[in-house]
Amino acid sequence: MFTPKLFETLKTYNKKQFSKDVMAGLIVGIVALPLAIAFAIASGVSPEKGLYTAIIAGFIISALGGSRVQIGGPTGAFIVIVYGIVQQYGVDGLIIATFMAGVLLLIMGFARFGTVIKFIPHPLIVGFTTGIAVIIFSSQVKDFFGLQMGAVPADFIEKWKSYVEHFLSVNMYAAAIAIVTIIIILLWPKVTHKIPGSLIAILFTTAAVQFFHLPVETIGSKFGAIPTSLPMPVVPHISWATVQQLIRPAFAIALLGGIESLLSAVVSDGMIGANHKSNMELVAQGVANIFSSIFGGIPATGAIARTATNVRNGGRTPVAGIVHALTLLIIMLFIGKWAAMISMATLAGILIVVAYNMSEWENFLSILKGSRTDAAVLLTTFVLTVFVDLTVAIEVGMVMAAFLFMLKMTQFTNVQQLTSSQTGHVSTADVNAINTFQLPKRVEVFEINGPLFFGAAFKFKDAMREIENPPQVLIIRMRNVPIIDATGIRILHEVYKDCVHRKTKLILAEVNSGQVLTEIDQSRLLFKIGKANVVNTIEEAIARSRQIVNDDFFAKPALHKK
Secondary structure (H helix, E strand, C coil): CCHHHHHHHHHHCCCCHHHHHHHHHHHHHHHHHHHHHHHHHHHCCCHHHHHHHHHHHHHHHHHCCEEEEEECCCCHHHHHHHHHHHHHHHHHHHHHHHHHHHHHHHHHHHCCCCHHHCCCHHHHHHHHHHHHHHHHHHHCHHHHHHHCCCCCCCHHHHHHHHHCHHHHCCHHHHHHHHHHHHHHHHHHCCCCCCCCHHHHHHHHHHHHHHHHHCCEEEEEHHHHCCCCCCCCCCCCCCCCHHHHHHHHHHHHHHHHHHHHHHHHHHHHHHHHHHCCCCCHHHHHHHHHHHHHHCCCCCCECCHHHHHHHHHHCCCCHHHHHHHHHHHHHHHHHHCHHHHHHHHHHHHHHHHHHHHHCCCHHHHHHHCCCCCHHHHHHHHHHHHHHHHHCHHHHHHHHHHHHHHHHHHHHHHEEEEEEEECCCCCCCCCHHHHHHHHCCCCEECCCCCCCCCEECCCCCHHHHHHCCCCCCCCCEEEEECCCCCCCHHHHHHHHHHHHHHHHCCEEEEEEEECHHHHHHHHCCCCCHHHHHHHEEECCHHHHHHHHHHHHHHCCCCCCCHHHH
């Protein structure tokens, strides 16, 4: 379970696959260069931090990960979280939060939470992903139009108010460069898929800016020269007060990183017909984020677009991801200084295309047209992501999705009183239907259909209250109860106590679920009711009820004689 995929794939590795992996890694490394820089700048940090993350974290995710083709690094999904942390806690706070998130991911991996993360509702994922896309788009308006304004407000509404107030300061050269960038990215795939359109856009627009001396802002004019070496590793100092302050953003980074990496792994599995190790992937993500923070980087996770590019270009083992990281390292060491010439408008155009691609607007509209509960989770998560905070959106979305799921489950649970002329929720062809048996007098049968958990237990309790005249024997049929929780057990205990008070014998019939029987046994309810009164079939329950009725009948004269 915790063996990296790299070790497994090397057992059958050959020169042919090595050449394919090297070519795929080179291409993905070139693709990742502008994205790493753009994601860092959009997140509110200097451009080299994106490169550090892509190199360090990208190498570790491929070397230790549980996927054959996963490409790791900074992604657009983290922009919202990272920008918010930087604004509130500074870059040092971001580094500590990233380190803590790495530790959390390690814990999640070793605790085998990989399969649990897969069950996060799809409407919630689409909601915050689309919300992130909207925020990324909004954050690039200033650089897209070259607006002459100060710092962009963090609040969504205030941000757009500021754009409107300063829109007359638009730089037509910057807007033209951004538009040309988008056009090249969209049309270049018709020429070839081997060379990424974003790279062509960068080369073309950068050459135009330098040749014509266009008055636009560049990476160099805004951030200065890009370093051409990796920094010395520094382990951040973390105090208990810092942990308490940054635990929420760290948890948001860990959760989002886990979701994104496993989604990317699932998508790539479908592309190559393989299976990833979800828990090993989380462990690799944890180690990657820890070392990314040590080298001054930002959060990293699996990048779906770059992973797909890797697969399309022949990458089939983690070697391709390692080559991608080494490619970025070589570019930074020898060509990185030229990256300072890239215009901010070009990066804005690239990020707007990224935002559109990750918006999932088709899925968004499809879910809106579906069930009301899914639409409610989708809209709530989307609105909170855009107008409040991604962390709050994920927390509220998860709680809301859980409650709505319980509501649905409650609708599937029902309790009905059965007589010899009723079958409950069973077919008339059912040989075990209650109408095929002759019930003794003063014997009541109630059947529970569905899980007996805290969301549905009130139905059972209300059904028990409908009994006006206490029967001599109460049979509770549980053949369609797959699970029971502590609330369900408590309700059964209350029913038993009420039966004792009313001098009614309680029989549990057809407890077919092992989980239900175990809970009844461990709660001592089986001991109280008596093993003879917990039977496997409805026939045994009716026979037992008849025996109880007869015993009571013959016991009464003896009592009178005394």
